[in-house]
Amino acid sequence: MNIFRLAGDMMHLFSIIVLLLKINATRSCRGVSLKTQELYAIVFVCRYLDLFTSFISLYNTTMKLIFLLSTFTIIYWMRFHKVIRVTYDREQDTFRYQFLILPCFLLALVLNNEFSAMEVLWTFSIYLEAVAILPQLVLLQRTNNIDNLTGNYVFLLGSYRALYILNWIYRFMTEPNYRQYLVWISGIVQTIVYIDFFYYYIRSWRNNEKLSLPA
Amino acid sequence: GSTGAVHDEL
Secondary structure, three states: OOHHHHHHHHHHHHHHHHHHHHHHHHOOOOOOOHHHHHHHHHHHHHHHHHHOOOOOOHHHHHHHHHHHHHHHHHHHHHHHOOOHHHHOOOOOOOOOOHHHHHHHHHHHHHOOOOOOHHHHHHHHHHHHHHHOOHHHHHHHHHOOOOOHHHHHHHHHHHHHHHHHHHHHHHHHHHOOOOOOHHHHHHHHHHHHHHHHHHHHHHHHHHOOOOOOOOO | OOOOOOOOOO
16 A cells, blocks of 8 residues: 555545535535446446455455445435435436446456456446546536535545556556556546546636636 | 456555
8 A cells, every 4th residue: 555545545535525525514416416426336336346255454345335335325315315306406417327337348348357257347347437427527517506515526536546547656666567457548548537627626726716617 | 267356456
């Protein structure tokens, strides 16, 4: 565990905490994409199947459980909570995510390190995570008044991805035989997806303006 | 054969 990896994981954790707090405190999930949250739920379920097969560390297991539990909590709130579900932007959150899920799954069937159920599902989760934020970014574009917490949520998620790239560079330089090309390429794609958002986020922060993304 | 890769990242 290096400092970049730890910082990346913490950003990921903070992003989820920010989202949980925002929804819970304001009793509103306005601007939050249920589709992205559901994609993350699929990502975490497929990736963390190894909770049942291998133990890496208490840290690893705890984080996996937190990510799973928090994502399902958010989905539950958005779908079923009697106050919160009313605030969901159903008409705006129209990204057809089956067009992300199917290609990612087919790609994982073809491009993987080992043709086993566990490994294909793990690879699928890597590909799907790279594009899972897209429904959220599209929804932000359609939202006129992006509240600070939603903006911060996406910014923290993007920071987590950027820090993971630094983690991979560090590991590549310090660990013999450490390489995972599929993860690296997907991770770079995933980070590129955020670049546009980062630009507008930092600009609005510097100019002390409310964040808005051009359509 | 099976590599049984252990994925240690989240």
